[in-house]
Amino acid sequence: MIHPTAIVDPAALLADDVEVGPFSVIGPDVEIGAGSRIGPHVVIQGPTRLGRRTRVFQFASVGEECQDKKYAGEPTRLEMGDDNIIREGVTLHRGTVQDRGVTTIGSRNLLMAYAHVGHDCVIGDDCILANQVTLGGHVTVGDHVILGGLVAVHQFCHIGVHAMCGGGSIVTKDVPAYLMINGHPAQAHGLNLVGLKRRGFSREALHALTDAYRIVYRQGLTLEQALERLEAQDSRPAEVDTFMASLRASTRGITR
Known part of the structure; x- marks a missing residue:
């Protein structure tokens, strides 16, 4: 199940049926749940825990050190639930000791190509982050949220449950639950009634x-x-x- 060109640290904990594609690198302190499939050219660093049936596509970087200049090598974490899909080129960073120390992603989320989740973010369940969505550090995203392509969310913003952000929106303030927003800067355009x-x-x-x-x-x-x-x-x-x-x-x- 592990391609001979892949490099898996002996200290990593992979369920017996986990697949790892060519040229992928999995470091120590990484745990990957049963039924997961790691594609080619993926890098997963720890401490990181991926739940069951996780799919990670090529060139994704999961659990890497954060881009906060205050980070000094502390053993912060990335934790993900089950049934998540991480598409090509996605970057997911671990937390910082200045905040929770952990970046948390729930279950059944779809993170499309080249999305970025910064340090200490919290993403709930059943969310969709479309292509090239960028979450600054410390962002909280509730359950059933949809972020359109190229949405950028300022650090420390909260996005409430069932909200929808239109493509290209620049989010610099909190988004209440159930809203539909769009624009640069983002403005409210009613409730997400269709959703x-x-x-x-x-x-x-x-x-x-x-x-x-x-x-x-x-x-x-x-x-x-x-x-x-x-x-x-x-x-x-x-x-x-x-x-x-x-x-x-x-x-x-x-x-x-």
Whole structure:
């Protein structure tokens, strides 16, 4: 299962059925789960853990030292869940001791060609990062997020669950849950209604989220005033609470 031209450090832990392609290099402190396939010319450095059924395509660099000039060789980590697809030329860097010390990627994510995930990022489950998406260090991406091609996300930004960023967007502020944004700099263009419908959100939830979006974005209120008005509602579905929580959690200001 391991091509004779591949170099696998004896200290690496690979499940018995892991495939490793020609000329790939796997360093020490690397763990790769069962059913995974590592293509040709891939470099994986540790400490790094890849979950089960991971696919890594040619020329990807996984678990390399970060590009932070403060990094001084500390044993930081990269951890990934199961069923992720890492396409050609993707770069995934480990964390820094100045933050969490670990870069974390969940399960069932698709990272398309030449995407970059910087140090200390957190990516949830079921996300798509299209070609050449770039995440600066310390970025947090929620579940079911779609980032279009060439999206660049400034360090420390948070992108809420089920959000969608159009191709070429420059994201410098936090993106609340469920939003659809686009532009340079990115601006809000409504809710990601198509994505929410595809994922089975109820009509009640969609109507409530649409009303909440209008209160925050269309009535000229400050964020504090909008949150107070939403909080005063007698009843609301859990999806609105999630939307409100993403607004409250913002530290960089929200994308307007």
